[in-house]
Amino acid sequence: MTIGELSSFVFYSALAAGAVNNLSDNISDLQRGLGIVERLFEFMNMKSSILDNDNPIRINSVQKGISFNDVTFFYADKPALNNVSFSIEAGQAVSIVGPSGSGKSTILKLLLRFHDPSEGSITIDGQNIKTIALNDLRSLFGLVPQDHMIFSCSIMENILYGKPGAEYEEVRRAAISAYAMEFIDKLPDKFDTFVGKRGLKLSEGQKQRIIIARAILKNPQVLILDEATSALDYKSENLVQKALSKLMQNRTTIIITHRLSTALKTDKIIVINHGRVEEVGTHDSLMSKDGLYAKLVKI
Numbered sequence: 001m002t003i004g005e006l007s008s009f010v011f012y013s014a015l016a017a018g019a020v021n022n023l024s025d026n027i028s029d030l031q032r033g034l035g036i037v038e039r040l041f042e043f044m045n046m047k048s049s050i051l052d053n054d055n056p057i058r059i060n061s062v063q064k065g066i067s068f069n070d071v072t073f074f075y076a077d078k079p080a081l082n083n084v085s086f087s088i089e090a091g092q093a094v095s096i097v098g099p100s101g102s103g104k105s106t107i108l109k110l111l112l113r114f115h116d117p118s119e120g121s122i123t124i125d126g127q128n129i130k131t132i133a134l135n136d137l138r139s140l141f142g143l144v145p146q147d148h149m150i151f152s153c154s155i156m157e158n159i160l161y162g163k164p165g166a167e168y169e170e171v172r173r174a175a176i177s178a179y180a181m182e183f184i185d186k187l188p189d190k191f192d193t194f195v196g197k198r199g200l201k202l203s204e205g206q207k208q209r210i211i212i213a214r215a216i217l218k219n220p221q222v223l224i225l226d227e228a229t230s231a232l233d234y235k236s237e238n239l240v241q242k243a244l245s246k247l248m249q250n251r252t253t254i255i256i257t258h259r260l261s262t263a264l265k266t267d268k269i270i271v272i273n274h275g276r277v278e279e280v281g282t283h284d285s286l287m288s289k290d291g292l293y294a295k296l297v298k299i
């Protein structure tokens with residue numbers, strides 16, 4: 001072998017070794033990718049047990065109200081709600097209060113048809129929600145959840161999630177109503193500021209106001225608030241409360257709350273305990289009854 005042949009051999013064998021090495025890396029990436037795709041397809045092919053009837057009723061508003069009629073519900077075989085009955089008139093604000101694990105979130109899950117009652121029925125304007133088109137039913141509600149759903153994207157996209165395709169001016173008005181514009185205006189990229197996991201860290205109060213702006217943009221028939229227990233500083237709390245009051249105006253509202261100040265402002269308080277409706281009334285009537293609500297208030 002000449003020196004020239006030897007050096008070409010060494011050079012090409014190094015290239016070949018590198019390529020083979022890359023190939024094995026790529027094959028293992030490919031295998032991992034295929035595994036993930038398989039899981040994605042499995043997920044996409046899952047059938048929900050909650051489906052539309054053959055001829056579902058179409059609705060786009062709540063005219064009279066919502067009623068739970070003797071609703072009983074089991075998770076697997078664990079009872080969560082037992083003969084729950086109450087009604088909410090259109091336009092009313094209602095608080096649901098009760099100890100942890102009493103069944104408050106389950107009530108909301110049944111109302112949004114994430115599960116169907118094991119017994120009894122839930123009606124909107126007298127129609128069993130099982131007969132209403134699922135999309136129409138869920139479109140009636142705007143949810144302000146306890147765990148702030150802020151996505152890893154811009155503030156604009158986070159608010160637009162409430163009404164995809166809304167005009168810039170509409171989004172700006174929603175942000176103003178939610179008292180969010182004052183901090184958005186101070187950011188270098190304003191609405192285009194990237195937030196979430198790898199973006200700007202927002203304070204709890206700021207996140208809440210973005211979520212309220214999202215709900216204002218959606219302008220839902222029924223607002224569902226799952227109030228967070230975490231304490232905000234006085235200024236943020238004040239702004240969040242003001243934004244929420246605006247959102248609740250003239251709107252059917254259901255609030256899961258732990259705050260007396262919120263319950264006080266609502267037309268009706270439903271007290272849930274061990275999956276049953278223990279008391280229903282206004283703050284004053286429940287205080288004079290001196291039952292569970294009065295006890296929770298004292299605590």
Ligand SMILES: Nc1ncnc2c1ncn2[C@@H]1O[C@H](COP(=O)(O)OP(=O)(O)OP(=O)(O)O)[C@@H](O)[C@H]1O
Nearest residue numbers: 075078079080098099100101102103104105106107
């Ligand atoms: N997915 C589930 N599977 C099984 N049991 C559940 C499930 N979700 C809730 N539960 C149980 O159902 C009961 C009612 O729970 P729910 O979440 O409705 O209570 P809650 O009043 O909203 O509580 P909290 O105030 O702590 O949020 C509890 O005993 C809970 O452990």
